[in-house]
Amino acid sequence: MRLEIYISDLLYRYDCVTVPGFGSFLTQRVSAKLHESTNAFYPPKKVLSFNEQIQQNDGLLAHYIADVEKIPFEVAVKKIEKRVKSLKSYLTEGETLTFDNIGDLSFNNEGKILFEPSYHLNYLTDAFGLNQLVSPVVKREVYKEEVEAIEKVVPIAVTTEKRKARPYLKYAAIALLALTVGGLVSSNFYVNKIKTHNQLAQEEANTQLENKIQEATFVIDNPLPAVTLNVTVNKQVGKYHIIAGAFREEANSDKTVQKLKTQGYNARKIGVNKYGLHQVVYSSHTDRLEALKTLRDIKKTHNKDAWLLVKDLN
Structure with a gap:
């Protein structure tokens, strides 16, 4: 061994x-x-x-x-x-x-x-x-400091006679200053224009998104015929809620509740979520398995986008 x-x-x-x-x-x-x-x-x-x-x-x-x-x-x-x-x-x-x-x-x-x-x-x-x-050796080049060459600064003397002899230098300086100022102004104008364009585009996108949220609802491909059910009201509503949709306008949520009630569901509003949307549920349940079974039936026959919210509403 x-x-x-x-x-x-x-x-x-x-x-x-x-x-x-x-x-x-x-x-x-x-x-x-x-x-x-x-x-x-x-x-x-x-x-x-x-x-x-x-x-x-x-x-x-x-x-x-x-x-x-x-x-x-x-x-x-x-x-x-x-x-x-x-x-x-x-x-x-x-x-x-x-x-x-x-x-x-x-x-x-x-x-x-x-x-x-x-x-x-x-x-x-x-x-x-x-x-x-x-790792390869890091080689550093050490440059010789030529102190004397750096310290030697040759003064430039400009006399009155030379300025008179070269008047074009004055105009060249003025032209250079004008080009610099014009370039800065043009640059600032271009930058401000881009910022304005981006701001308008962002506001337009936010407006479109807001309209989409306000108009958001669920699509019923095969609506069930209206039926009348005798429902026994349970005082314990439960924490398992089957969400039908969420709406920016409360009027739209009220319409949806009435529509679902005419179709036999125990629909109601459960308040506003953290995004400011009014939530509408098909029904609420105290038993988790019962809620899941009801959710499967709704997704199969009524609304495939329905989902389950687990939350105490007390």
């Missing part, structure tokens, strides 16, 4: 995996690191270690082997003891035990177990998918 396979599986989930009569494999979380000389980024991981002093059986390894191999717990314990005896004999003969993805075990001169961990697997599940990353 290869114990290292089961030990490796458990190291992902536990910080200590004990092999009874042999020792314990421990894990310690280490944060991400940066190697300054190689510019390598190392993700967080679990560092493995081995403690020969912790040998008491905690049942973790035996229970896991019993579950995987579908054998009794006592049989798993016996198999572990047999494997440990074999491992100790190999170490006594001076051999090095290699546990795949865990590390190497060997005896030192004092007869103690030395452990050299393997770095092939990262047992930290939080770092799954994170690999070592080497």
Whole structure:
């Protein structure tokens, strides 16, 4: 039996995996690191270690082997003891035990177990998918500061004679100023025009939306013939309401209530919702299953857009 396979599986989930009569494999979380000389980024991981002093059986390894191999717990314990005896004999003969993805075990001169961990697997599940990353060196160019060249400023002297000799400079300056002012005025005019256009478009869209909401109602494709029902009034209205529609104008909600009542429904208004719309219901129920059954019948035969509102109206 290869114990290292089961030990490796458990190291992902536990910080200590004990092999009874042999020792314990421990894990310690280490944060991400940066190697300054190689510019390598190392993700967080679990560092493995081995403690020969912790040998008491905690049942973790035996229970896991019993579950995987579908054998009794006592049989798993016996198999572990047999494997440990074999491992100790190999170490006594001076051999090095290699546990795949865990590390190497060997005896030192004092007869103690030395452990050299393997770095092939990262047992930290939080770092799954994170690999070592080497970043190229960022090179920065250092420009020589030529202080003397920056500090030397040659003054420009403008005399009266030169201004008279070059009158076109005055007109050029005036033309440049006029173009700048004209450009600013044109830019402001264009921006204001765009803002006005966007504002008018937004107001038009809001008006259309408001009209749609006021005219909103449900469509009855196959209206049922009017029937007369003898309904027993229940004082407990209930919190399950089958919504027929919501209207911006209260007059439209009143018309809908009257229309549904003539068709045999116990319709009524239940107030205004948070959007300011007057809600009309087909009926209200205290029993949830009864309300769902009635809703299915209404959606099938009368109004497919009907829906169920659960709310206490007290």
